Amino acid sequence: MKKALITGINGQDGAYLAKHLIDQGYKVIGADRRRVDSLSWRLKRLGVDDEVEHIYLDLLEFSNIFSVIRKHQPTEIYNLGAQSFVAASFDQPILTADIDAIGPLRILEAIRVIDPSIKFYQASTSEMFGLVTSSPQSEETAFYPRSPYGVAKLYAHWIVKNYRESYGIYACSGILFNHESPFRGLEFVTKKITNHVAKMHLGNKTPLVLGNLDAKRDWGFAADYIEGMHLMLQQEQADDYVLATGTSKSIREFVEMSFNFINKEVRWEGEGVNEKGFDAKTNEILVEVSKEFFRPAEVHELKGDYSKAQKELGWQPKTDLKKLVGLMMEYDIERQKEEVKLV
Ligand code: NAP
Ligand code: GDD
16 A cells, blocks of 8 residues: 655645545555644545544654654655745744755655665655746756745755655655635735635725735646645656646735626726725625735745646646636635624
């Protein structure tokens, strides 16, 4: 029986991947740094929490990683655990580097010593392209990270390649562009938007406050992307792959699509931090801009070229942005209704 160890099991991707692998007949060992029941809400919502064997694993602690791998003998390891919020990496750059750069190295060292036949997946990111040098970005595009998070992930990306070339370990990096879902963390912009618009739909009058509305992202659906992660570990040879949709939209457009879902049209007025979004019919203020949510250095535009994954893995995205916004809005409206009932 195939046995997968997933770090970051309680995060968005960890939960979707656990469900996918369990459906494929895998035994899943779910690793996260804390074992608090409420943290596995995503696994519970997907109906697989009881099938996951939960264990403690902190990416900061080598002896912990080493003994987990030695004890459980996984056939595949998916390293999804990370300090994954770019904005926080400017406040916690050293912690971010320790978890996101040295964390994967700790796992690779354990694999090298315990059993080099264990396959390894590393969650690389489009954030490594940063100040992009060409568009769309593929596996061949030069990296130019713009955040401590991006720099840390780039170290991890290269050390994966190095362990593959030096020790023949089957180690892959998936360079994934932004992927969202109803289970996205509230700190990320898409979820912050859909969650707030859902509240406004149910009567809340507080405007949504955002930072840079002009940044553009290539947003896909997380449940599509985790299938690509799994495929990367089933090939003849380990390699790195971009997963993306090939389309790029601004935060402003994502806001408009979310309000459109509740039949509101946004009219924009003003510039920079003085810009506001109004309800085109009622003139009610829907959106404001605050300096608080701008970053010291921004990634202005990301757009991925997933043709290598399509050709070699047979992978392609199945969910367009309109459908994704609909999934997130529907979920958030229902969840807000549940919360109102609880009060
Ligand atoms: P997420 O929801 O933030 O999940 C990350 C998980 O990592 C959380 O469960 C977190 O646990 C855990 N973690 C944090 N520090 C840890 C540590 N020291 N030891 C062990 N676990 C730790 O992230 P995601 O969106 O699922 O993304 C999964 C991975 O893909 C991340 O590595 C992310 O950087 C990368 N990625 C994501 C995207 C995207 O658009 N979603 C795109 C490219 C790459 P706590 O709850 O305790 O914090
Ligand atoms: N979070 C947030 N909150 N972002 C905002 C806001 C806001 O209020 N207003 C504007 N933004 C802009 C950010 O400046 C950024 O340009 C964009 O929205 C997306 O921000 P996030 O949703 O936080 O995602 P990210 O692109 O920085 O990082 C995500 O994607 C990466 C892949 O490219 C994360 O999932 C990373 O872990 C992942 O590697």
